[in-house]
Every structure is written in C-alpha cells, then in structure tokens.
Amino acid sequence: MSKRRFAFPYLIWMTIFIVVPLFLIFFYAFTDNASGKTLFTLEHVKAIFQPLYLKVIGRSFYMSLIATLVCFVMGYPAAMILASKDFSQKNTMLILIVLPMWMNFLLRTYSWLSLLENEGLINRFLVSIGLGQVQLMYNNFAVILGMVYNFLPFMILPIYSVLVKIDKSVVEAAKDLGANGARVFLRIIFPLSMPGVVSGITMTFMPALSTFVISRLLSGGKITLIGNIIEQQFTITGDWGLGSALSLLLMVLIFISMIFINKYGDESVGAGGLL
Amino acid sequence: MKKALVILLSVIMVLSFTGCAKDREVLNVYNWGEYIDMEVLDMFEEETGIKVNYNTFVTNEDMYVKLSKGRVSYDVIFPSDYMIQRMIDEDMLQKINMDNVPNYFNIADVHKNLSFDPDNEYSVPYLWGTVGILYNKTMVSDTVDSWDILWNEKYSQKIFMQDSQRDSMMVALIRLGYSQNTTDQNQVNQARDLLIAQKPLVLGYLVDEVKDKMVQGEGALAVVWSGEAVAAMELNEDLAFVIPKEGSNRWVDSMVIPKNAKNVSAAEKFINFMLRDDIMVMNANETGYSITSKTAIELLDEDWRNNLVAFPTEEMMSECEFFEYNAEATVMYNKAWTEVTAN
Amino acid sequence: MKKLLKKLYIFLILLFLYAPIIVLIVYSFNASKSRAVWQGFSLTWYQQLFTDSKILSALETTFLIALIASVVATVLGTFAAMGMMKMKKKTFETVRTITYIPVLNPDIVTGVSLMMLFAFIGIELGFVSMLLAHITFCTPYVIISVLPKLYQLDMSVYEAAQDLGAKPFYALRKTIIPQLMPGIVTGFLLSFTLSVDDFVISYFTTGGHVENLSMIVFSMARKGVNPKINAVSALLFVTVMILLLIVNKRELSSKKHAAKNKDTLLNREKQIIKYRRNEGK
Numbered sequence: 001m002s003k004r005r006f007a008f009p010y011l012i013w014m015t016i017f018i019v020v021p022l023f024l025i026f027f028y029a030f031t032d033n034a035s036g037k038t039l040f041t042l043e044h045v046k047a048i049f050q051p052l053y054l055k056v057i058g059r060s061f062y063m064s065l066i067a068t069l070v071c072f073v074m075g076y077p078a079a080m081i082l083a084s085k086d087f088s089q090k091n092t093m094l095i096l097i098v099l100p101m102w103m104n105f106l107l108r109t110y111s112w113l114s115l116l117e118n119e120g121l122i123n124r125f126l127v128s129i130g131l132g133q134v135q136l137m138y139n140n141f142a143v144i145l146g147m148v149y150n151f152l153p154f155m156i157l158p159i160y161s162v163l164v165k166i167d168k169s170v171v172e173a174a175k176d177l178g179a180n181g182a183r184v185f186l187r188i189i190f191p192l193s194m195p196g197v198v199s200g201i202t203m204t205f206m207p208a209l210s211t212f213v214i215s216r217l218l219s220g221g222k223i224t225l226i227g228n229i230i231e232q233q234f235t236i237t238g239d240w241g242l243g244s245a246l247s248l249l250l251m252v253l254i255f256i257s258m259i260f261i262n263k264y265g266d267e268s269v270g271a272g273g274l275l
Numbered sequence: 276m277k278k279a280l281v282i283l284l285s286v287i288m289v290l291s292f293t294g295c296a297k298d299r300e301v302l303n304v305y306n307w308g309e310y311i312d313m314e315v316l317d318m319f320e321e322e323t324g325i326k327v328n329y330n331t332f333v334t335n336e337d338m339y340v341k342l343s344k345g346r347v348s349y350d351v352i353f354p355s356d357y358m359i360q361r362m363i364d365e366d367m368l369q370k371i372n373m374d375n376v377p378n379y380f381n382i383a384d385v386h387k388n389l390s391f392d393p394d395n396e397y398s399v400p401y402l403w404g405t406v407g408i409l410y411n412k413t414m415v416s417d418t419v420d421s422w423d424i425l426w427n428e429k430y431s432q433k434i435f436m437q438d439s440q441r442d443s444m445m446v447a448l449i450r451l452g453y454s455q456n457t458t459d460q461n462q463v464n465q466a467r468d469l470l471i472a473q474k475p476l477v478l479g480y481l482v483d484e485v486k487d488k489m490v491q492g493e494g495a496l497a498v499v500w501s502g503e504a505v506a507a508m509e510l511n512e513d514l515a516f517v518i519p520k521e522g523s524n525r526w527v528d529s530m531v532i533p534k535n536a537k538n539v540s541a542a543e544k545f546i547n548f549m550l551r552d553d554i555m556v557m558n559a560n561e562t563g564y565s566i567t568s569k570t571a572i573e574l575l576d577e578d579w580r581n582n583l584v585a586f587p588t589e590e591m592m593s594e595c596e597f598f599e600y601n602a603e604a605t606v607m608y609n610k611a612w613t614e615v616t617a618n
Numbered sequence: 619m620k621k622l623l624k625k626l627y628i629f630l631i632l633l634f635l636y637a638p639i640i641v642l643i644v645y646s647f648n649a650s651k652s653r654a655v656w657q658g659f660s661l662t663w664y665q666q667l668f669t670d671s672k673i674l675s676a677l678e679t680t681f682l683i684a685l686i687a688s689v690v691a692t693v694l695g696t697f698a699a700m701g702m703m704k705m706k707k708k709t710f711e712t713v714r715t716i717t718y719i720p721v722l723n724p725d726i727v728t729g730v731s732l733m734m735l736f737a738f739i740g741i742e743l744g745f746v747s748m749l750l751a752h753i754t755f756c757t758p759y760v761i762i763s764v765l766p767k768l769y770q771l772d773m774s775v776y777e778a779a780q781d782l783g784a785k786p787f788y789a790l791r792k793t794i795i796p797q798l799m800p801g802i803v804t805g806f807l808l809s810f811t812l813s814v815d816d817f818v819i820s821y822f823t824t825g826g827h828v829e830n831l832s833m834i835v836f837s838m839a840r841k842g843v844n845p846k847i848n849a850v851s852a853l854l855f856v857t858v859m860i861l862l863l864i865v866n867k868r869e870l871s872s873k874k875h876a877a878k879n880k881d882t883l884l885n886r887e888k889q890i891i892k893y894r895r896n897e898g899k
Contacts, residue, residue: 007701010694010757011713017754018719021731024738056617078631081624093628098887100635102858106817106835107851111638113843114645118493121641135432138479152635158891203891210724213817217839220479221438224616227726232616234730234822236336236440237609238344244734247727254722305826308841329672330826331837345733345743347825483841 025251028244044245053229057249060225063140064208067147068155071204072197074148075155079196080189082156083163094160101153109146109217116142116218138220146214151207155200162196163189202257210250226250300325302541305342305349307528308333308483310402312561319548325541333482334439342367348535350542355526357441357598359398360391364600368531370396375543378550383569386527390597398529399546400567402558404501405525405587405595406442407518409485411511414495422450422519425496426469431476433495435488438480440612441598443470445524446498455524455596458604467611471618480616489514500526502564505585509563516584522594527567559585639855646848663849670846673834679745680814680830687752688809694753695760696802700794702761703768714765717758721893728755729822736823743825751823752813759812760805762893767801808889 032041047053078097082090100108115121116136123133136142166189174184208214212227226246233243304316308331316327330349332338335358341347343365354362362368373379379399386400410419414433417424425434425446437443445455447466457463478494486503488494490511499507504516530546532539548554555571558564565585566572572580580586649660667673702710720728732754736747771794779789795802817832824833831850838844 004701004704006697007699007705007713010698010701010761013694013754013757014713014716017732017735017750018716020738021728021735022719024734025727025731028734052614052617074631074634077627081628084624093632096632097635099859099862100639101887102811102862103639103851103855104815104817104832104835106832106839107642107847107854108638110835110839110843110847111642111851113839114641114848115638117491117843119491135478149634149638152631153887154891157887161888199891203894206724210726212726213836217836220481221616222474222477222479224618227724229613229617230726230730232613234733235340236334237613238340239609239613240734242613243730247730250724250727254724258722303827308837328827330829332826333837333840341743341825344737345825346737346740347743347827349826481840487841 025244025247028240029248032241041241044241045248047242048245048249053246056224056229057226059223060209060227063144063223063225064147064205067144067151067208068201068205070144070148071152071155072201075152075200076159076197079156079159079163082160083166085168094157097153097156105150106213106217108150109214112142112146112149112218113137116145137218138222140219140223142218143215143223143225146218147204147208147211150214151204154203154207158199158203159193159196162193162199166192198261202261206254206257209253300538300541301328302326302351302538302545303328303330303349304351304545305330305332305338306353307331309486310353310528310562310564312557315549315554315557318554319545322548323541323544325538325544327545336440342533346535348537349533350536350538351530351545352533353401353528353530355528355598356389356391357600359529359531360600361602361605362531362533363392363397364602367534368397369534369536369539371399371532371546372543375540376547376550378547381550381552381568381570383567383572386567389527390599392529398531399550400527400529401549402502402562402564403525403527403567404564404585405518405592406437406445406498406500406523407504407516409489409497409499409504409507409514409516411489411492411495411513412515413513414492419496419515419517420520422446422521425498426450426473426476428476430495432478434473434477435485435494435497436470436473436477436480437485437498438482440608442498442524443480443615444608444612445598446470447473449519449521449523452521455522456599456601456604458601458607460607463604463607463611467615470615474615474618500564501584501587502562505563505582508584518587518591518595520594522596525592525595525597527597639851642848643852643855646845646852648845651845663845664853667846667849667853672829673831673846673850676829676831676834679828680832683745683749683752683830684810684813687749687756687813688806690753691756691760691809692802692806695757695805696764696795696798698757699761699764699768702765717761719758720755721758721762725755725816725818726822729819732819733822743823745824745828748820748824748828748830751819752816755816755819756809756813759808759889759893760802763805763808763889764798764801767798771797804889808886811886 029044030040030042031038032043033039048057082093113120117123118133118135118137120136122136127133170188170192171184174188179187209225210227212225212231215223215225215228216231226249230243230246230250233239233246302325304327306329310331311329313329316329319325320327332341335355338352338354339358339361342349342352342362359368373395376399379395382400386403387395392398408419408422408424415424415430417427417429424430425436436446441455444463444466447469448455448457448462451462451465451469453459453462453466479488481488485497485499486507489497489499489507492511492513499516501516504514508514508516530549532542532546536542549558550568552568552571552574555566555568556574559566559571559575559579563585566575572586583591646663647659647661648656649662650657702713705713729751732747732751733743736743736750741747741750776789776793779793780786784792815832816830817836820830821833821836824830829837835847835850838847
C-alpha cells in the first residue's frame with residue numbers, strides 16, 4: 001500500500017502557499033530594488049531598530065502586557081471558581097464564557113463603540129448620575145479594553161482545564177498537615193496550575209501583540225501598534241521591505257514564545273495523543 | 276443519508292457558481308466611500324441592464340496599492356488630480372474616447388485642461404472641493420481663520436485630523452509657510468515634526484467617520500473636505516467651515532478608465548451617465564460636494580448654489596492649489612507619514 | 619456567603635462579556651439611527667439589511683468561501699495526513715513543522731505573505747486568491763485533527779479487507795476512513811468556522827470586488843456606528859445560538875455520545891488552544 005503519494009497534492013500546496021510566501025517575507029525584508037536592481041540590504045531590518053519603530057514595538061509590548069495581566073487577574077479567579085467542586089452549573093457557565101467567541105471577532109470589537117462613545121451608554125449613565133463625561137474612546141484604555149474583551153476566554157479556558165485536573169487529595173493532604181488556605185494556594189494550587197497560566201498568557205499576549213483591528217477601530221487611528229505599521233506598509237505606502245521586516249520580527253517573537261511555552265508549559269494539557 | 280448530503284452540497288456549489296457567472300454584463304466601479312447617491316447605481320442598472328459591482332476605497336493611496344500591487348481590475352475609478360497624474364505617468368490609464376461621452380460637453384471650462392491631464396485625454400471630472408477646518412461654534416471661542424488653531428492646546432483632545440497623508444502633510448507644510456507640493460526633504464521633515472508635536476492634541480485620525488463625529492459634537496475642530504462640511508452643517512447648525520487664510524488644497528476627483536479594464540464600453544456609458552444633469556444633482560445633494568458641470572449647477576436649489584462652502588468664490592480660493600505628483604517626493608511623504616503615525 | 623461571592627464574580631465576568639452584545643442587539647431594534655435616543659421599537663434596520671445587496675453578497679461570499687475552503691481543506695488534509703504517516707521520520711517532522719506555521723503565525727503575517735505571493739505570481743486579488751488563502755490556513759487544522767486518529771488506527775481490518783479481495787480504494791473507504799471520521803469532522807468544523815470568522819487574512823488577500831462579512835463590518839465600523847451592522851450581529855448571534863443548541867441537544871440525547879461530547883460548545887476553542895500549544899514536540 002503505497003499511501004505516501006496521498007500527501008503529494010498537499011506537499012505541492014504547502015510549498016507554494018506556505019514555504020514560498022515565507023521565503024518572500026525574507027526576500028523583501030533583505031532586498032531593495034530602489035535603483036531598479038534587486039540588491040541585498042540590511043536597511044529594512046536596521047530601520048525597525050530606529051528609535052521611532054522601537055517606540056512602536058515598545059508600545060505594542062506594553063499594551064499587550066497590560067491586557068494580558070488584566071486578563072490574568074480577571075480570569076484566574078474565574079477559572080478557580082468554575083473548577084471548585086461546590087460550583088454547580090460548571091458546564092453551562094463555561095459554555096456561556098466561550099459563546100461570545102463564536103461571534104465574529106470584528107462584531108465583538110465593534111460592539112464596544114456604542115458603549116464607549118461620548119454619546120454612548122456609559123457616558124450617558126455617568127452624566128445622568130452627575131459625574132460628567134469621560135473620554136473613553138480613542139485612547140490606551142479603549143484599546144486595552146478591546147484586547148481584554150476579545151481574549152479573556154482564551155485565558156480562562158486553559159487555566160480551568162489544568163485546575164480541574166489537580167489531584168484533590170494533594171490539597172487535602174496539605175490541609176491535613178496544617179497548611180492554611182493561602183498557603184495551600186501559593187505552595188500547591190498555583191504552582192500546579194502554571195502550565196495553564198503559561199498557555200493562557202501566550203494565547204492572549206500573541207494575538208494582542210499582532211492586532212491592528214482593535215487599535216484601528218477603538219483608537220481612531222491614533223494609537224499605532226506593530227500590526228498597524230505592517231498594515232500601512234502593505235495597503236497604503238507600498239513599502240514591502242519595512243512591512244516584511246516587521247512581519248519577520250513578529251515571527252521571531254512567536255518562535256521565542258514557543259520555546260518559552262515548551263520549557264514551562266505542561267505537555268499533558270495539549271498533548272491529546274498527538275505524538 | 277451521506278450521499279444525499281454530498282449531492283446537496285454539490286448542488287449548492289454549482290448553483291452558487293452559476294449564480295456568480297450569470298450572463299449579465301458587469302461593470303466594476305471603484306469609488307471613494309460615501310461619494311455617490313446609491314440610487315444612481317440602481318437607475319443605471321435599470322436603464323442599461325448592466326450590473327454595477329460597486330466598491331469603495333478610503334484614500335487615493337490605498338486605491339493605488341490595490342490596483343498596482345493587487346492587480347485588481349476595475350472599469351471606472353475616481354482618483355484625485357495628483358493620483359491621476361501618477362497613474363498616467365505609470366501607464367496605468369487608457370485614453371477615453373470622448374465621442375462616446377457626449378455629456379463631457381457639460382463640464383465647466385475651469386475643470387478642463389488642468390495640469391494633471393492637460394489635453395483632457397484620460398479623465399472626466401466628477402466632483403470637486405477644497406480642504407478646510409470644520410468647527411463647532413459652541414466649543415471654539417477664538418476666530419477660526421488659520422491652521423494655527425489646530426495646534427492650540429486649548430482644544431486638546433478635541434481635534435480631528437485626516438487619516439490621509441497628503442492632506443495632513445499639506446496642513447503642516449502650509450502652516451510652516453512652505454508649498455504643499457514641496458520636494459525639499461528638510462521641509463518635509465519639519466512638517467513631519469510639526470504633526471508629531473500636534474499628536475497629543477489630536478483626538479483621532481479619521482476619514483469617512485469625521486462627519487458623524489462632528490455632528491454628534493465629539494470634536495471641536497476637524498480638517499475635512501468641503502463636501503463633508505456641507506453635509507455636516509446641514510445636520511448640526513453649530514458647525515461652520517473655513518478655508519484658512521494661509522491657503523489650502525483644492526482638488527477635483529475625476530473618472531478614469533484603467534488599462535486593465537474589462538468592459539470599456541460599459542465604462543464609457545457609465546461615465547456619460549454620471550455626467551447627466553439629473554444624476555449630477557442627485558450626487559451633489561447626497562454627498563455635499565460641488566459639481567463640475569456648468570449645466571447641472573443651474574438645477575441646484577438657490578441656497579445650495581450660493582453656498583460658499585460648496586462653491587467658494589475664486590477670491591476665497593486664491594491661495595488654494597492642486598496637489599502635484601512627484602515620484603521622489605512621494606517616497607518622502609510616505610516615509611514622513613509613516614513616522615507621524617508611528618509616533 | 620462565600621458561595622454567593624463566587625456566583626457574583628462569575629456573574630460580573632459574564633456581564634462584561636455579554637453587555638456589549640446585548641446593547642448591540644437592543645439597538646438593532648431602535649427606530650432612530652442615533653444611539654443617543656431610543657425612539658421606539660422598529661424593524662427598519664432588518665428590512666434595510668435584506669435589501670442591501672452589498673451585505674447580502676458579502677454573506678454569500680463568506681459562506682461560499684467557507685464551504686468550498688473547508689471541503690477542499692478536508693480532502694487535501696486527510697489525504698496529506700495519511701501520506702505523512704508513511705514518510706521517513708525526518709521528512710515527516712519537516713512537513714509537520716511547516717504545517718504548523720499557518721496555525722502559529724499571527725494572521726497578519728500569513729495575510730501579507732500570501733498577498734505578496736499573489737502579487738508575485740500575478741494572480742488578481744479577488745475571490746480566487748481569497749479562496750486559496752482560506753484553503754491554505756484551513757488545511758493544517760484538518761491535518762492536525764486527523765493525525766492523532768491515524769496513530770490509533772487499526773490496520774488489520776484494512777489488510778483483511780484486501781486479503782478478501784477488496785480493491786485498495788474500496789478497502790480504504792470502508793475500513794480506514796470510518797476510523798478517521800471523528801478527526802475529519804473536527805477538522806472540517808474547525809475549518810468552516812475559522813473561515814467564516816476570518817478577517818485579517820481575507821483583508822490582505824482580496825481586492826475590492828469581493829468582500830466577506832468581516833470586511834464589510836470593518837469598513838462600516840470605520841465610519842462609526844451603523845444600525846445595519848447591529849442587525850447583522852443580532853441575526854448571526856441568534857443563528858449561532860440556535861445551531862449550537864441543536865447540535866448540543868442532539869449529542870446529549872444520543873446516549874452513545876452523551877458522556878464524551880457534553881462540551882461540544884467548548885470544543886473549538888479547546889482545539890485551537892491545544893493545537894497552538896503543540897508545536898515543537
């Protein structure tokens with residue numbers, strides 16, 4: 001049974017649509033044809049280390065980090081409550097938490113517009129109770145909020161799935177030996193949940209770092225992240241060199257985070273029988 | 276059961292394919308957002324039987340990239356003056372046979388023989404306008420007559436700028452006393468720095484949504500195209516528009532047929548249709564922009580015709596210029612604008 | 619007391635997740651275009667939605683692309699996975715690593731790289747390029763879903779079938795494919811829903827002629843709030859709810875699956891998390 005040839009169509013497909021595009025990113029990141037000839041250059045790569053782009057990279061990191069942190073602070077207790085045995089409608093609640101993810105990502109982001117505008121519901125409420133209008137849109141707050149809203153379930157789910165698997169007898173044993181609640185949490189539950197935490201962090205941090213939609217819609221084009229610069233290079237200025245160099249940077253960051261995950265992440269969560 | 280599903284799926288697929296490939300003649304039109312009375316398209320379809328596939332772009336620049344790098348083919352496009360010049364330079368447009376566009380005769384002479392198409396070979400004017408400041412009288416206490424006010428800290432977080440590189444660069448260049456078509460790297464850099472310095476005061480960089488935002492009172496000052504101002508002022512009496520005294524940009528958006536158009540004869544029919552007086556009036560009423568036809572203008576309401584925002588006097592526009600295209604300068608502007616947005 | 623606090627906390631999280639969606643749906647019934655005032659209940663926006671040819675054709679594009687892309691990806695991916703099992707270890711590892719690239723890469727990188735590819739080989743950006751892009755990012759999900767099933771495969775039935783004189787393809791269809799079915803279905807459903815949901819990759823790989831729903835929402839949302847989008851959202855949300863309820867109910871009622879599949883609703887997100895975490899092993 002020579003089934004190896006079954007993979008041939010895909011191998012061709014993979015070469016054309018995965019390998020070649022990847023090569024093109026490298027190609028455009030390291031060449032320049034301003035003079036009509038295609039020449040090797042480090043200009044684009046150097047360009048992203050200019051103070052200006054470092055600032056954008058820094059801003060992207062800063063905002064995604066805060067969003068991830070907020071997701072973690074909000075999500076960890078939620079996952080813990082859901083995983084605790086005295087919480088009855090576990091499955092229904094989990095389903096309710098994931099359900100918004102089935103709505104289109106853009107619609108989810110868009111839905112905040114009607115809440116955040118000056119004429120939006122939140123501001124009308126604030127005005128009606130005499131607190132006055134607050135500028136909620138077009139700033140860092142709005143963008144971070146958009147990130148948290150979009151990625152929160154990706155933080156809750158992996159933490160939850162690790163927490164429910166923790167062997168209850170370990171916790172009981174610690175309690176029997178006289179550890180109080182805080183100590184049990186810090187010494188046992190939290191360390192054991194680390195794989196889920198790492199997984200949740202990468203699942204929220206990476207998409208936040210590369211987004212251009214959330215920042216575009218909620219900051220009115222004022223807050224520029226790495227994704228926005230890439231988008232601008234490919235749709236407005238046509239500077240593929242810079243765009244490719246920045247894409248390359250995102251890929252390197254992914255690679256680093258994968259190493260991180262493999263070092264600290266837990267195999268059993270994801271393994272699912274695959275290799 | 277499974278077989279039934281397979282058959283069902285294939286039927287759906289075949290049906291949808293044939294649905295796409297109906298024998299009806301199709302015209303692909305690429306226009307600015309909010310820049311037409313959609314009913315006009317229905318009328319055209321009804322009169323000619325040609326199906327219009329209508330799509331919009333946000334700025335000249337993104338339209339250009341889609342066309343040149345994306346190889347997307349359209350039959351009629353509506354670029355502005357300087358972009359037409361660029362597309363002619365790069366051999367992207369074809370000459371229009373004016374014999375098939377008899378209504379071209381209606382176009383006022385001021386809109387003919389302009390520098391970007393001196394012999395009127397490639398482009399047919401559609402709408403024109405200026406760039407100025409739209410402001411809310413209840414929120415702005417100072418007189419608005421200069422670009423300077425956009426750097427006034429009093430209005431911090433109340434200013435909207437255009438998310439369009441040439442327009443925003445123009446504001447900064449003119450405020451510095453330079454030409455909006457400068458090719459001097461040093462001047463471009465100064466303009467860039469001026470825009471970066473302004474950034475903390477700016478609430479947002481927007482294009483199509485500015486109108487709504489200003490009507491709702493979300494901002495005090497906004498750089499807008501004149502037609503947006505006309506439409507916004509109709510919805511909110513507190514708004515006013517001014518062309519700053521230092522000068523500004525004037526522009527005309529024209530219809531062109533790209534080299535790779537697939538249906539030239541329909542394109543010509545469409546262009547001719549758009550120049551018809553009743554259609555011109557419909558579009559002007561809907562968009563608030565100024566019409567280029569000397570015959571249609573007579574059909575506008577008197578208020579409309581005398582509206583100085585839509586139809587400024589030559590004196591008001593004495594300091595206004597068209598954008599010009601220059602390949603090297605474009606690279607400079609691109610870079611400067613990326614740096615402004617990145618900051 | 620503690621229990622009450624826990625419930626309250628979960629309630630607040632759910633409020634945060636649902637408030638925007640509820641507001642969106644409520645405003646889709648507002649007679650006025652403005653959000654500032656509630657001018658009474660009306661179905662105007664739904665009416666306008668169903669006469670808006672742009673939105674309708676975007677819906678058609680979205681589902682047509684999703685359907686074709688997921689079918690092609692399922693076939694391509696299933697066969698690829700079967701073929702990969704027969705490869706030498708090193709080749710296998712290489713192919714698998716490359717397959718993971720679209721799963722792990724940020725969408726924007728996949729999008730721009732495909733855009734450059736289409737420009738490079740001169741394909742006009744439009745329906746075809748968008749479809750090719752969707753097949754490209756869907757196929758890996760199918761492969762990753764099918765591979766684990768192949769490890770657990772019982773080959774003896776297949777060999778027995780051949781011994782009894784079945785033609786290889788017939789034997790394959792009757793013995794192997796049924797065993798792989800759960801993985802194939804997962805891959806197909808993942809592909810379909812991811813394709814419907816996609817914005818970023820479509821945004822870079824299509825021209826102006828062809829837009830999917832997400833792209834329409836993006837260009838409308840750039841112009842501010844538009845009640846027609848609210849109407850679309852409401853419809854989509856209700857559709858998804860109903861679909862998932864049906865699927866869930868069916869699986870709950872069929873005893874065979876009851877225990878295993880009670881968390882169907884969670885499956886897609888769980889799968890995605892699982893797949894993204896698996897690289898590099």
